[in-house]
Amino acid sequence: MAGYPIKETIVEEGALESPMGRRILRHTPVRSIRRSLEGSTRDNMGKDALHLLHHRGEFLKPCPGTKEYICCGYQILNVATNCPLDCSYCILQSYFMNQPNLRIHVNLEENLSGILACIDNSPHQIFRVGTGEFADSLALDPIARWTDILMGPFSTRKNAVLEFKTKTTNIQGLIASPYRDRIIVSWSLNSPLIAATEEKGAATLKQRLEAAGKCQSEGFVVSFHFDPMIAHENWREGYLKTIELMDRYLNPKGIIWISMGSLRFMPDLKRIIRKRHPRSVILNGEFITGLDGKARYFKPIRMELFHFMREKLESWHRDTGLYLCMESNEIWRKTMGWSPGNSNGLKRFLDDRVRKIFG
Amino acid sequence: MDKSFDIPTTPIQFEKIAVNPGPSCMSFGFDMKPLLNSIKKIGLINSPILIKKRKGEGAVQYEVIAGFRRISALRALSLNPIPCRILPSETPSLDCLLINLYENLCSRDFNPVEKGMVLTRLLDLIPEREVLDTYMPLFDLPSHRETLHLFAGVEKMFDHQAKTLLASEYLSMKAAKLLIEMDGTERNMFCGYFSAVRFSKNQQTQFIDLVSDLSHIENSPVTCLLMDPRLKDIRDNPQMNNPQKARALITVLRKKRLPRLTKAETGFKQMVEKLALPPAFQIVPPPFFEGAQYRLEISFENGKDLKERLQFVANNERLAAFINPWKMNL
Numbered sequence: 001m002a003g004y005p006i007k008e009t010i011v012e013e014g015a016l017e018s019p020m021g022r023r024i025l026r027h028t029p030v031r032s033i034r035r036s037l038e039g040s041t042r043d044n045m046g047k048d049a050l051h052l053l054h055h056r057g058e059f060l061k062p063c064p065g066t067k068e069y070i071c072c073g074y075q076i077l078n079v080a081t082n083c084p085l086d087c088s089y090c091i092l093q094s095y096f097m098n099q100p101n102l103r104i105h106v107n108l109e110e111n112l113s114g115i116l117a118c119i120d121n122s123p124h125q126i127f128r129v130g131t132g133e134f135a136d137s138l139a140l141d142p143i144a145r146w147t148d149i150l151m152g153p154f155s156t157r158k159n160a161v162l163e164f165k166t167k168t169t170n171i172q173g174l175i176a177s178p179y180r181d182r183i184i185v186s187w188s189l190n191s192p193l194i195a196a197t198e199e200k201g202a203a204t205l206k207q208r209l210e211a212a213g214k215c216q217s218e219g220f221v222v223s224f225h226f227d228p229m230i231a232h233e234n235w236r237e238g239y240l241k242t243i244e245l246m247d248r249y250l251n252p253k254g255i256i257w258i259s260m261g262s263l264r265f266m267p268d269l270k271r272i273i274r275k276r277h278p279r280s281v282i283l284n285g286e287f288i289t290g291l292d293g294k295a296r297y298f299k300p301i302r303m304e305l306f307h308f309m310r311e312k313l314e315s316w317h318r319d320t321g322l323y324l325c326m327e328s329n330e331i332w333r334k335t336m337g338w339s340p341g342n343s344n345g346l347k348r349f350l351d352d353r354v355r356k357i358f359g
Numbered sequence: 360m361d362k363s364f365d366i367p368t369t370p371i372q373f374e375k376i377a378v379n380p381g382p383s384c385m386s387f388g389f390d391m392k393p394l395l396n397s398i399k400k401i402g403l404i405n406s407p408i409l410i411k412k413r414k415g416e417g418a419v420q421y422e423v424i425a426g427f428r429r430i431s432a433l434r435a436l437s438l439n440p441i442p443c444r445i446l447p448s449e450t451p452s453l454d455c456l457l458i459n460l461y462e463n464l465c466s467r468d469f470n471p472v473e474k475g476m477v478l479t480r481l482l483d484l485i486p487e488r489e490v491l492d493t494y495m496p497l498f499d500l501p502s503h504r505e506t507l508h509l510f511a512g513v514e515k516m517f518d519h520q521a522k523t524l525l526a527s528e529y530l531s532m533k534a535a536k537l538l539i540e541m542d543g544t545e546r547n548m549f550c551g552y553f554s555a556v557r558f559s560k561n562q563q564t565q566f567i568d569l570v571s572d573l574s575h576i577e578n579s580p581v582t583c584l585l586m587d588p589r590l591k592d593i594r595d596n597p598q599m600n601n602p603q604k605a606r607a608l609i610t611v612l613r614k615k616r617l618p619r620l621t622k623a624e625t626g627f628k629q630m631v632e633k634l635a636l637p638p639a640f641q642i643v644p645p646p647f648f649e650g651a652q653y654r655l656e657i658s659f660e661n662g663k664d665l666k667e668r669l670q671f672v673a674n675n676e677r678l679a680a681f682i683n684p685w686k687m688n689l
Contacts (some may be wrong), residue, residue: 274571275540284576286617288647298620299648300685330651 004084004139004201005048010101012053021052021106024143045093046100047084050143055105060115063133068291069326070340072259073347075127077115077162079146080104080135085167085201088277089228092134094269102135104144116153119160126351129154132165132186139168147173155179161354163223167202169211175218182358184256185215186223189246191238194230198282205245213249221357222254227261227325229305231285231297236308243312252317256357257350260309261325264296291328299331306335321353368406370440371421376409376430381422382480383455385463387472388526394432403429403442408458410446421445425459453484464497470526471535474498475514478507512539521550529553534563537571545581552585552608555594557601562609569612576616619685623648626684634677639668648683 009028015021028050059078065071081103082096119127131137131146141147147164151174154162163184164174174185187208189195195205203211212222224246232238246252263282265273267289273280287295296302306324313322323346324332332339340346380386397404407426412419423430424446433441446455460477463469469477477498481490491502500506509532513525516539524530530538530553538546549567552558558566574581584590593599593607614621631642643654655672659665672678 271537271540274575283572286619288617288620288649290649296649298617298623300619300623300683328649328651 006050006102006143007048009050009052012051014054015052015106018054018106018110020104020109020144020149023145024050024052024104024106028143044086045082045096047082047086047102049101050140051101051103052106053103054107055111059105059108059111060118060129065343066292066326069328070324070332070346071326071343072323072350073128073343074133075129076133077129077131077150078105078134079108079131079150080140080144082134083136084139085136085199086276087167087200087202088198088273088280089230089263089265089282091265091269093272093276094266095134097272102140104140108146109149112149112153116157119157123159125159126354127157127160128163128350128354129160130163130165130186132163136166136168137164137186138166138170138173141170141173145173147177151177151179151183155181155183157182161358165225167199167208169203169207171211171215174215174220180219180221183220184223185212185220186225187212188225188227189242190226190228190230191232191235192241193232193234193238194282195242198230198277198280205242206249209245209249216251216254221256222250223256223321224258225261225325226309227259228263228282229260229309230263230282231301231305232281235305239309240312243309243316247316252320255317255320256353257321257323258313259323259325260306261327262297262302262305264290264294264326266294270295292326302327302331303335306331310336321350323349366408366444366446368442369445371409371443371445372440373430373434375420376441376443377412377419377422380427381410381424381455382452383422383424383459384427385459385469385473385476385480386427387476388470388523389428391428391432391435394428395435398429398432398436398438403433403438405429405462406442406444408446408462409443410450410455411448424455425462456480456484460494460497469498470528471510471532472513472517472522472526474500475510475512475517479511479514482507482511509536509539516543516546518543518547518550520554521546524550524553529557531560531563533560534567537564537567541581545585548582548585552590552594556604556608558605562605565609566605566612569609569616572616573612620647623683623685630681630684634675634681636675637671640672642681648685 006028009025011021011025016025055078057078061076061078063071063074063076065073081099082092082101083090084102119129131150137146141164150162154160161182161184163186165186165188167188171185174183189205189208190199192205195202202208212224215222226239229235229239263285270283273283286298286301288298290296297305306327310322313320322336323340324336329339329341340349405426407429408424409421410424412422421443426443430441433439446458456477478490478494481494487504487507491504491507495502495507500510513522513535517525517535521530521535521538525532525535530550534553538549541549549570552566553563570581570584573579573584577584589611590608593604593611596604599607627644627648634642636642639658641656643656645652645654657665657668657672659668
C-alpha cells in the first residue's frame with residue numbers, strides 16, 4: 001500500500017456510513033480495526049494508524065497567513081490531517097501532537113457540493129486550492145482516492161485550480177484520471193542533503209523529479225516549493241544540484257510557479273524536533289524571533305538563500321512564477337528585485353499565473 | 360470515607376512519632392519561622408493527624424498523615440507531648456493522602472515540587488483520567504496529560520538541589536520542563552549555575568537553550584560546554600553581581616551561537632557611536648533587525664528645542680553612512 005505500512009485502522013462512529021469510508025475500508029489491508037480511540041499510540045504520532053472520521057469544521061478555508069508578512073492567499077482544502085512521511089521540520093508535529101493518526105475525512109464527498117458552491121458563488125475570484133497543507137496530498141491517495149473525487153469537479157471550474165502537493169511518487173491516480181485542466185501537481189523540493197536526511201519516508205529528489213517529468217509528459221501543469229529552505233553547510237552546492245536535476249527532468253515552460261520559503265517554526269516545535277529527530281541539523285542555523293513570533297533565519301541569511309536561488313532559477317528559465325512564501329516587502333525587493341507590496345499584490349501575481357497557464 | 364472528621368485528640372510523645380514525613384505528607388522547602396512564631400504566640404490551633412503503624416516496631420508507633428510542619432515546629436520548641444488525632448491503622452492510603460491534601464489546600468498554596476509529590480502519589484492510587492479531571496484543577500493546572508507528567512517528572516527525576524531551586528522560585532517551571540528531558544548529570548550542572556547565579560526566568564530558558572543548541576551544533580556534551588573555563592570564570596567571579604554574571608554568561612553563549620546577529624549588533628552600536636549624537640537622540644533598531652525600519656527617538660523641551668534638534672540631525676553628514684550593520688555573502 002504505497003509503501004506506508006498501516007498497522008491498524010480506527011473507525012469513528014458514523015465513518016462507515018460514508019461511501020468513502022466504506023470504500024477505504026474495503027481496500028485497506030489492515031491488521032486490526034478499532035472503533036475506540038482509547039490507547040491510541042502517540043509516540044510516532046500514529047503514523048501507522050489510519051483513522052477514518054467525519055470532519056466537523058469547514059472543509060475549505062483560507063490559509064491563515066499572518067499580517068506581518070506577505071501571504072499568497074491560498075485556500076486549504078482540509079481532506080486529511082497528518083502524514084505517513086516523517087520530515088524533521090514538519091509543522092504538523094506540533095499541530096497534531098494531540099490529534100494522532102493519519103486522519104482521513106471521509107465525509108468529503110458529502111460536502112463537495114458545498115465546497116464547489118462556495119467557489120461558484122464568487123465567479124470573479126480565483127480560488128487556488130490545495131490539499132497539501134495538513135497532509136501530503138498524494139501519500140495516501142492510493143487509499144483515499146482524492147484524485148478520483150476532486151479532479152473532475154475542479155477541472156471543470158474556470159475560477160479555480162487544485163494543487164496536489166507531495167513528496168511522493170504516488171501519481172497513479174492522477175495519470176489514470178482523464179482530467180488535466182486546472183490541476184496542478186506540485187513537489188516540495190530541497191537540497192539533496194536535506195531530502196536524504198531530513199525527509200524520512202519521502203521519495204528521493206530524483207524520484208520526485210522523474211514523477212514530475214512524467215506528469216508533464218502526461219499533460220499536467222506542475223509547480224515546486226523550495227520550502228523550507230535550510231541554510232546547511234554547503235547549501236549553495238546542494239540547492240544548485242537540485243536545480244541541475246530539475247533541468248534534467250523537467251521542461252521549465254510547463255511550470256506554473258516555484259515558491260521559496262526559509263525554515264520557520266513556532267518555538268514549541270523545537271523541543272519536538274529535538275526529541276523526535278535527535279540527529280537533525282535543521283535547528284543549527286542562526287534563528288531570530290520573527291514579526292509573527294515564529295523562529296526564522298536572521299534576515300541576511302534569508303536574503304542570501306533567496307537571492308542565490310532566484311539567480312540560479314532565473315538563469316535556468318526566466319518565467320517560472322517565482323515567489324516568496326511569508327516574507328517581508330523588504331526581503332522581496334532586495335532578493336527578487338521587485339515586490340508585490342502586500343498579500344493582495346501577491347495574490348494578483350499568482351492569479352495572473354493561473355490565467356496565463358490555464359487561460 | 361466517613362464524611363465527618365470528628366476525631367478526639369490524644370497526647371502523643373515525640374518519640375512515638377516517625378521523624379520523617381510519611382507517604383501522605385507533601386511539604387517541601389517550607390519556612391518554619393512563621394509557624395514557630397504562631398505556636399509560640401497562641402499555641403497549636405489545629406492538631407496533627409497521625410496513623411497508627413500496622414507493625415509498631417521499636418518506640419515509633421505513629422506515622423504523620425497531616426501536620427508534619429507543626430510537629431517539626433513543636434519538636435523545635437520542645438513542646439511534648441503533642442495533641443494529635445489518630446486514624447485507625449486500616450485507613451486506606453488514598454484516604455490518608457486526601458486528608459492531607461484537603462487540609463493543606465484550605466490553608467496554603469502548594470509549590471511546584473509539592474504539586475508533583477501529590478500528583479505522583481495520586482497516580483499510584485487512582486486512574487490517570489481521574490487525576491487529570493479531579494485533581495489538576497485543584498492546583499490551578501490544566502487537565503493536560505503533558506502537564507501532569509511534567510509535575511510527576513519533577514518528583515521522580517529532580518534531586519534535592521533541583522527541587523529546592525524550583526520550590527524557592529529560583530528555577531522557573533519553563534526551565535524545569537527543559538531540564539527534565541536531560542540526563543541527571545546535565546541537569547545537575549545546570550542547577551549548579553542556577554544556584555550560583557540568579558538568572559531571571561527568561562534568562563534561565565535562554566541559557567539552557569543556548570547551551571543545548573551549541574551542544575548539538577558542536578557535537579559536544581552539555582557537561583563539557585558547562586565546564587568551559589570562560590563560563591566558570593564568570594560564574595565564580597566575586598567582582599560581579601548576579602545580574603552582571605547572568606548577562607555575561609548569556610553574552611558569551613549568544614556570540615558563539617548567533618555569530619552573525621551578535622556581529623550585527625556590535626556593528627550597529629559602533630555605527631551609532633560614530634554618529635556622535637547628543638544624549639537627546641537615540642536610534643533604536645528593529646528587534647533582531649527583522650523589521651525594515653529603525654527608529655529615531657528625540658527628547659526635547661519645547662517646539663523651538665525640537666526644531667533645533669531636528670535641524671541638528673538634518674545637518675549631520677555622517678547619517679548618510681548609516682546602513683544595515685551586516686555584510687551579505689551574495
